Amino acid sequence: MSVVLYHSPMSAYCRSVLLVAKAVGVPLDRRIINVFENEQFKPEFVAINPQHTVPTLVDGDLVLWESRAILTYLVGRYGKDKTLYPDDVKVRAKVDALLYFDCGTLMQRWKAVVVPLMGGSTHTPSPESLKQLHEALSWLETMLIRHKGKFAAGTEDPTVADFALVAGMSSYEACGFFQAETYPVLGAWLERCKKVMPGYQEMAGDDAAKFAELMRSKMNKA
Ligand SMILES: N[C@@H](CCC(=O)N[C@@H](CS)C(=O)NCC(=O)O)C(=O)O
Incomplete structure (x- = not known):
């Protein structure tokens, strides 16, 4: 049976x-x-995920949404080893902390920047939302300085935390809200991730570029 996403x-x-x-x-x-066409509200999709969000994964009788829960599930169910979500309790705690930071802080601040650009009335991010986003990015830079040359949780290999963070970073970078010169350690980490994550360009880089194009087209129409 195939795994549906x-x-x-x-x-x-x-x-x-x-x-x-x-x-x-x-x-x-x-x-x-x-x-963008509101397809998430179609009754057949709402019947699968009443919260109507993507990503939603269906693996046999398991229906799962919330991207970070999907990441840890995929590693537990299909990973050949635990490198991506290590068993060591302290390392796993650091990975989890980064996943919560990504979900509860960084992506929320990104949403505050990008939602007005995509659909709001002003089509410009407020200075306060940009300040908040950059504050969160600078916290991430500081966290990475502590693990310089390693991945975000201090591991030698990437974990699901790096994958979650890198997905957001692909958008911030493509949309021009992240410059490696401002965050050199974060920038170096991002380049390392791009090199070691199979299919980065195809699965993240290209689509982030399309998202940035869409965002700019909306801003130009404003
Ligand atoms: N915390 C959720 C957020 C998912 C989410 O908000 N996805 C957006 C697309 S970027 C969505 O499905 N929006 C449609 C809607 O909420 O109706 C996750 O990490 O999966």
């Missing part, structure tokens, strides 16, 4: 799932939900 190529959350699925080697039956 409902996703939108425009969504950073979905990119993290595509990257981790590729890393663990599980083929996905990909079904696109175009959130």
Whole structure:
């Protein structure tokens, strides 16, 4: 039975799932939900995920949404080893902390920047939202300085935390909100991730570029 992923190529959350699925080697039956056309509200999709969000994974009788839960599930179920989500309790705690930081802080601040650009009335991010995003990026830079040359949780190999963070970073970078000169350690980490994550360009870089193009076209129409 195939593993089905409902996703939108425009969504950073979905990119993290595509990257981790590729890393663990599980083929996905990909079904696109175009959130810009409100396809997530179709009754047949709401019947699967009442919260109508992508990514949503269906693996047999398991239906799962929330991208970071999907990442850890894929590693537990299909990973050949635990490198991507280590068993060591302290390392796993650091990975989890980064996943919560990504979900609860960084991506929330990104949403505050990008939602007005995509659909709001002003088509410009507020100075306060940009300040908040850069504050979160500078925290991430500081965390990475502590693990210089390693991955985000201080490991030699990437973990699901790197995959979750990199998916968001692909958007910030493509949209021009992240410059490596401002965050040199974060920039070096991003380049390392791009090199070691199989299919980065195809699964994240290209779609982030399309997202940035869409965002700019909306801004130009404003
Ligand atoms: N915390 C969720 C957020 C998912 C999410 O908000 N996805 C957006 C696309 S980027 C979506 O599905 N929006 C449609 C909707 O909420 O109706 C995750 O990490 O999966």
